[in-house]
Amino acid sequence: MLNWEDIFATRSSRMRASEIRELLKLLDRPDIISFAGGIPDPALFPSDAFRNAYAEIFVGDQAGAALQYSVSEGFLPLRQWLVGEMATIGIACTTDNIFITSGSQQALDYLGKLFLSPGDTALVGWPTYLGALQAFNAYEPNYDQLTLSGNRTPDSYQAAAEKAGGAVKFAYLSADFANPTGETVDRAARERLLALGDELNIAVIEDAAYQSLRYDGEAVPPILALEIAQKGSIEATRTLYCGSFSKTLAPGLRVGFVVGAAPVIRKLVLMKQAADLHSSTINQMVVAHVATRHFPAQIAKIRAAYGARRDAMLAALASYMPADTSWTRPQGGMFVWVTLPEGMDGAELLARSVETEKVAFVPGQAFFADRSNANTLRLSFSCANEQMIDEGIKRLGRLIAGSVKALAA
Ligand SMILES: Cc1ncc(COP(=O)(O)O)c(C=O)c1O
Secondary structure (H helix, E strand, O other), X not given: OOOHHHHOOHHHHHOOOOHHHHHHHHXXXXXXXXXOOOOOOHHHOOHHHHHHHHHHHHHOOOHHXXXXXXXXXXXXXXXXXXXXXXXXXXXXXXXXXXXXXXXXXHHHXXXXXXXXXXXXXXXXXXXXOHHHHHHHHOOOOEEEEOOOOOOOXXXXXXXXXXXXXXXXXXXXXXXXXXXXXXXXXXXXHHHHHHHHHHHHOOEEEEEOOOOOOEOOOOOOOOHHHHHHHHHOOHHHOOEEEEEEOOOOOOHHHOOEEEEOOHHHHHHHHHHHHXXXXXXXXXXXXXXXXXXXXXXXXXXXXXXXXXXXXXXXXXXXXXXXXXXXXXXXOOOEOOEEEEEOOOOOOHHHHHHHHHHHHOEEOEEHHHHOOOOOOOOEEEEEOOOOOHHHHHHHHHHHHHHHXXXXXXXXX
């Protein structure tokens, strides 16, 4: 019998089924209140706008082009719209600085491929987006903990990377309403990161998947915007901004984008030619059609809906969680991150929670590159209504309070 493992490349050894994605398959049960999936609420998709967009494109003279091969850079009118959109958040660029991907997940894969040789180091948050770790893992990197408090010197990152057999190549982070913590990096920490990037001479990958979903507080300029302001032009920057239409319009179309210095964009275009030629032409066209007509109204709609759910979750946590748990208070996005007392295990709690309370969430351990911090969990408020959130958190609080008592006994 052929043992496939014998002939797979070494890079495949770190490709494992994600517990979370496996888990999500099981939790799609109607009797369960789920705070597990970090997905947008389908009731908020601009479905009518998409229906009209497809219909208009197919009856018009664009029908042939919509079904044809297209350029690897991405649909020009969509890139032109993005140039205008980026200008509103302080990112001055041209269409040469924008590359359309099949979701921002593809951007993470390509950036891993572009920068990481086996043994190189990627600096990531502790915790960080699991999908980023999965994308980078294929390129056999080491991970080091990106800390923005300024208490680690560039030399210490460099020395650790050399010891691991490579060089530091990039720092990856979600600066706004991160998955999984919901936290936002303040302006001073963004500036420290840019200084670290300059000292280490590495790329900074800014994952902006949730950036438009702010419910309150002052917007902090994107890292790329701060760097353009410092250095005078996007061509002098090291930040690569990864955006997505998944959380704002709809994820099923798989349209995301990268904004950055033209030499990097040109390499990414070559990678796309080799990988899948281009993202779906028709989907890029409908995204352009819908974005140009409905984007501000759609953003206002989802901010109002998710903001109310965020409020409901924070209120319920304050009412029902036992005293020795703590949680983040996100100003946007889809997630709240809960820290349980030391010694508790999120995965074990999930098993009991699904069984007895019919409430699901994601254990936090999977989001740490070293699988530490078992006493954490991620709650998503994007897909449950306010009543479900109150009921679900009440049940979860009850379960956690019981477990805390048992732990103390
Ligand atoms: C932080 C973050 N980045 C990137 C992605 C990938 O999104 P997409 O490929 O749909 O743009 C997600 C999806 O959940 C995410 O949470």
